[in-house]
Amino acid sequence: MPTPTTTGFTRRDFLATGAKLGAAFIAAPYLARAASIGSGTDSLNIGLIGCGEEGRVLMNAALKIPNIRFRAVCDIWPYNRRYGERLLEKFGHDPKPFEDYREMLSAVPDLDAVIVATPDFVHAEHTNTSLKAGKHVYCEKLMSNTVEGARSMVRTARETGRLLQIGHQRRSNPRYIYARDRIVHGNRLLGRVTNAIAQWNRAVTEDLGFPAKQAIPEDVLQRYGYANMHEFRNWRWFKRYSGGVISDLGAHQIDVFNWMLGSNPTSVIAGGGRDYYPNHEWYDNVFVIYEYPTAEQVVRASYHVLTTTSAGGGYNEYFMGDEGALKMSENPKYTKLYREDRAPDWGEWVKQGLVVRPDSGEGALPPVKPWEKPLSHPPMMSKSVSSVVDVRETAELSAWDMPVTLDKAIHQPHLENFFDAIRGKAALNCPGETALASAATILRVNEAVAARKMLSFVPEDFTA
Amino acid sequence: MSEPTPSSPAASRCEYTWAFLILRLFLGLRTFFEGVEKFEKGGTYSFKNYYENMGRMAQGITGASFLPLWATRNYAHTLGYLLLVLGAALLLGVKTRVTLILTGLLYVSLSFGLMAVQENEGVAWLGVYIGLFAGALALVRHNRFVLWRDRFE
Numbered sequence: 001m002p003t004p005t006t007t008g009f010t011r012r013d014f015l016a017t018g019a020k021l022g023a024a025f026i027a028a029p030y031l032a033r034a035a036s037i038g039s040g041t042d043s044l045n046i047g048l049i050g051c052g053e054e055g056r057v058l059m060n061a062a063l064k065i066p067n068i069r070f071r072a073v074c075d076i077w078p079y080n081r082r083y084g085e086r087l088l089e090k091f092g093h094d095p096k097p098f099e100d101y102r103e104m105l106s107a108v109p110d111l112d113a114v115i116v117a118t119p120d121f122v123h124a125e126h127t128n129t130s131l132k133a134g135k136h137v138y139c140e141k142l143m144s145n146t147v148e149g150a151r152s153m154v155r156t157a158r159e160t161g162r163l164l165q166i167g168h169q170r171r172s173n174p175r176y177i178y179a180r181d182r183i184v185h186g187n188r189l190l191g192r193v194t195n196a197i198a199q200w201n202r203a204v205t206e207d208l209g210f211p212a213k214q215a216i217p218e219d220v221l222q223r224y225g226y227a228n229m230h231e232f233r234n235w236r237w238f239k240r241y242s243g244g245v246i247s248d249l250g251a252h253q254i255d256v257f258n259w260m261l262g263s264n265p266t267s268v269i270a271g272g273g274r275d276y277y278p279n280h281e282w283y284d285n286v287f288v289i290y291e292y293p294t295a296e297q298v299v300r301a302s303y304h305v306l307t308t309t310s311a312g313g314g315y316n317e318y319f320m321g322d323e324g325a326l327k328m329s330e331n332p333k334y335t336k337l338y339r340e341d342r343a344p345d346w347g348e349w350v351k352q353g354l355v356v357r358p359d360s361g362e363g364a365l366p367p368v369k370p371w372e373k374p375l376s377h378p379p380m381m382s383k384s385v386s387s388v389v390d391v392r393e394t395a396e397l398s399a400w401d402m403p404v405t406l407d408k409a410i411h412q413p414h415l416e417n418f419f420d421a422i423r424g425k426a427a428l429n430c431p432g433e434t435a436l437a438s439a440a441t442i443l444r445v446n447e448a449v450a451a452r453k454m455l456s457f458v459p460e461d462f463t464a
Numbered sequence: 465m466s467e468p469t470p471s472s473p474a475a476s477r478c479e480y481t482w483a484f485l486i487l488r489l490f491l492g493l494r495t496f497f498e499g500v501e502k503f504e505k506g507g508t509y510s511f512k513n514y515y516e517n518m519g520r521m522a523q524g525i526t527g528a529s530f531l532p533l534w535a536t537r538n539y540a541h542t543l544g545y546l547l548l549v550l551g552a553a554l555l556l557g558v559k560t561r562v563t564l565i566l567t568g569l570l571y572v573s574l575s576f577g578l579m580a581v582q583e584n585e586g587v588a589w590l591g592v593y594i595g596l597f598a599g600a601l602a603l604v605r606h607n608r609f610v611l612w613r614d615r616f617e
Contacts, residue, residue, distance in 0.1 A: 369583065370523065370528060371520070371521045371523075371525045371528070371577075371581065372521075372524070373504075373505070373517050373520065373521070
């Protein structure tokens with residue numbers, strides 16, 4: 001009969017094993033993400049130009065995508081560059097750091113694609129050079145601070161045969177795709193779309209600073225086109241680097257006008273000014289009205305961006321039809337679908353799962369208390385009659401939800417679409433040609449504000 | 465200027481009779497359908513639904529108050545049948561005076577449950593019904609059209 005043996009598991013062994021298990025437990029998330037970097041045929045080598053705010057957002061989104069290997073990071077500010085390098089190293093990447101993007105392109109020849117997340121005024125330069133070096137390019141919006149710059153990017157992509165995706169990420173967001181393809185166009189729940197309103201209201205923000213010891217020398221800044229460190233950090237507010245708030249915030253939402261309405265505008269009238277921030281060049285508030293020709297009628301779309309208040313419902317794009325309305329936002333809490341009282345019953349759409357009754361918030365039934373029986377049918381008199389104060393008011397809209405959520409970072413699906421397009425598995429959701437039309441639509445606003453009159457578009461404005 | 469003509473005692477009795485009958489029918493219907501509703505779930509009616517609904521109610525009240533589950537469960541399992549029987553008795557006119565007292569007390573017991581979970585809106589609504597039961601008891605001597613009279617009638 002075998003005798004039981006002692007294991008010889010000493011206290012030292014116990015402590016050593018425990019320490020190893022603890023270290024493995026702490027490192028598990030990083031190891032899991034590092035393991036997904038991969039090196040197969042599907043693996044893509046990526047270089048990042050610009051490790052600032054937007055570059056970090058894109059890095060964090062891309063790190064969640066399998067088979068992506070960051071091989072190089074580039075930024076003229078060592079402070080940003082080191083941040084990007086360290087973040088990527090933490091997740092198992094081994095990026096080479098560069099100050100000059102041209103050096104990066106020549107020193108790391110096996111890059112498949114380049115992500116451009118630099119200020120708008122250098123988008124065209126960075127994108128065109130990368131495309132000419134044979135790289136596919138994902139460039140942040142706004143495509144360029146000039147229409148000519150944007151047009152040159154389209155032409156270069158065409159000439160080189162490389163892919164160019166612009167970062168209007170709402171075009172890859174499954175919630176927006178569902179709203180456009182199934183709600184607005186496919187099943188026409190809004191009926192005839194007559195108007196659109198969008199806004200981005202944001203509270204006062206302080207200018208960005210920088211640690212004094214980390215300042216870039218003046219000669220280096222000037223070599224790369226910046227007047228000084230303050231303008232380098234706050235380039236969005238200065239005319240030589242960007243198109244101002246209308247291109248910074250408005251770009252996303254005005255692009256959604258073009259996409260959702262399926263056309264480009266014929267005219268724009270706008271007003272705005274630099275009324276609050278004395279040390280900025282660009283307007284801090286802008287109000288715009290576009291006219292969009294659609295198959296059914298001219299749709300007037302108004303947009304405003306305010307940088308001194310977050311009142312008024314944050315940021316959303318609101319499409320209004322004669323049978324319903326859709327309020328979209330990247331933030332689901334600002335998103336809602338509305339049914340006009342005169343519209344056909346939506347019971348069939350509920351049965352088909354196209355729309356759902358809200359579980360909570362606007363349009364939801366009052367919460368059922370633990371001791372109450374849930375209602376099988378909504379109560380007959382659920383609408384508030386006390387809010388009707390005038391006979392000229394029409395019936396209150398009922399609020400509904402869409403059964404689609406996005407459980408990823410908002411930029412991730414757009415990057416996934418870009419990488420899938422490189423692999424030949426998808427078409428780009430926002431190719432350069434499409435983004436050029438949006439850039440032309442957006443940048444004309446600043447001209448309209450300056451001209452203080454309505455400006456017209458011709459079809460050639462939107463093409464390269 | 466003419467003196468107001470007092471209504472005749474017979475006419476007055478008729479008005480009280482109708483006033484009470486309307487009140488009795490309302491309270492009877494309300495109580496009866498309150499009982500019926502306890503058997504409904506998802507648009508269908510069954511004893512299975514009844515015990516599910518009542519089980520949820522008992523759990524909910526116990527979870528939000530000091531009342532023990534054995535007490536709330538026994539109460540809940542009896543409640544629906546009591547509402548049906550008392551509601552039907554009011555509608556048909558079976559021992560109306562006694563029925564009004566019992567139904568009024570049942571509504572007081574419901575109020576007690578809602579007071580225990582601090583459901584003030586529900587308590588206020590039940591208070592309205594209890595006021596109606598009190599009014600009905602004040603008028604019960606005018607009860608007519610009954611199946612089984614009270615002893616005093």
